[in-house]
Amino acid sequence: MTQVDHSRMANAIRGLSMDAVEKAKSGHPGLPMGAADIATVLFTQFLKFDAAVPAWPDRDRFVLSAGHGSMLLYSLLYLTGNSEMTLDQIKQFRQVDSLTPGHPENFRTKGIETTTGPLGQGISTAVGMALAEKMLAAEFGKKIVDHHTYVLASDGDLMEGVSQEAIAMAGHWKLNKLIVLYDDNGISIDGPTSISDSVDQVKRFKSAGWAAEKIDGHNQAAIADAITRAKKSSKPTLIACRTTIGFGAPHKAGTSKVHGEALGAEELKAAKENLGISLEPFAVADDVLKA
Numbered sequence: 001m002t003q004v005d006h007s008r009m010a011n012a013i014r015g016l017s018m019d020a021v022e023k024a025k026s027g028h029p030g031l032p033m034g035a036a037d038i039a040t041v042l043f044t045q046f047l048k049f050d051a052a053v054p055a056w057p058d059r060d061r062f063v064l065s066a067g068h069g070s071m072l073l074y075s076l077l078y079l080t081g082n083s084e085m086t087l088d089q090i091k092q093f094r095q096v097d098s099l100t101p102g103h104p105e106n107f108r109t110k111g112i113e114t115t116t117g118p119l120g121q122g123i124s125t126a127v128g129m130a131l132a133e134k135m136l137a138a139e140f141g142k143k144i145v146d147h148h149t150y151v152l153a154s155d156g157d158l159m160e161g162v163s164q165e166a167i168a169m170a171g172h173w174k175l176n177k178l179i180v181l182y183d184d185n186g187i188s189i190d191g192p193t194s195i196s197d198s199v200d201q202v203k204r205f206k207s208a209g210w211a212a213e214k215i216d217g218h219n220q221a222a223i224a225d226a227i228t229r230a231k232k233s234s235k236p237t238l239i240a241c242r243t244t245i246g247f248g249a250p251h252k253a254g255t256s257k258v259h260g261e262a263l264g265a266e267e268l269k270a271a272k273e274n275l276g277i278s279l280e281p282f283a284v285a286d287d288v289l290k291a
């Protein structure tokens with residue numbers, strides 16, 4: 001694999017996400033920009049998959065529970081070489097009949113594990129995936145079935161009631177190959193989460209039988225260390241990753257302004273200059289694409 005700096009890879013996700021939302025004049029740039037470092041560490045260092053065979057049965061699963069952040073998934077599919085996820089599809093974001101609808105659909109786009117968008121649904125479906133892995137491994141053996149299920153979940157995912165039922169079951173059954181990366185950005189659709197919620201998610205998950213810890217979600221080494229610990233755990237793991245929504249946008253980062261609308265030409269240009277990436281829409285540097 002070509003080696004390029006981690007942050008340049010993460011910034012490629014940010015650039016594509018900003019550009020796609022800008023072109024569509026709708027969508028959610030904040031989550032992909034905030035979670036780009038988490039995704040880059042996961043996809044370059046941990047996730048077991050074959051881009052040429054997205055349905056390979058023993059692949060690791062990655063579920064974007066916060067389906068509104070779909071440009072994160074589409075950028076990842078494009079950058080990791082999924083043959084159907086072309087740059088043209090990225091440019092068709094949110095258009096009728098594209099492979100890149102506003103929220104990801106597993107029956108439409110190869111490489112999408114499950115349809116998400118209704119908050120709480122992805123994390124709950126992922127508990128079922130982790131249980132299925134455990135049952136299949138017990139039946140057929142670890143030589144045939146041995147994979148992890150990773151989830152990226154947002155504040156809204158963890159606020160939804162259905163997540164409690166799923167979390168309780170996963171803890172009770174010790175689904176230790178389930179790893180939830182929580183995009184702990186403290187921001188939701190209308191402002192800071194402090195308007196409506198003060199749950200200590202680490203305590204909440206621990207009380208349900210999970211391992212749980214808090215890390216800096218922009219620190220590559222910390223993310224990798226936490227995932228390594230999670231893979232060794234005898235319990236399912238929550239990694240609360242403190243992130244800045246819209247990371248890189250000079251005026252809108254860290255605010256709900258970047259949750260669900262295009263950045264606007266001026267802020268987009270300033271964000272790209274800030275991140276040191278090409279101002280040309282949808283451009284990814286050759287060495288980054290190769291890596």
Ligand SMILES: Cc1ncc(C[n+]2csc(CCOP(=O)(O)OP(=O)(O)O)c2C)c(N)n1
Binds near residue numbers: 066068157
């Ligand atoms: C069940 C459900 N209710 C409401 C919505 C509408 N909605 C989309 S995103 C969102 C909140 C987003 O906050 P968060 O999950 O923290 O995402 P972030 O702003 O950090 O990207 C809401 C309420 C939804 N998608 N699903």
Ligand SMILES: [Mg+2]
Binds near residue numbers: 154155156183184188
């Ligand atoms: Mg949030």
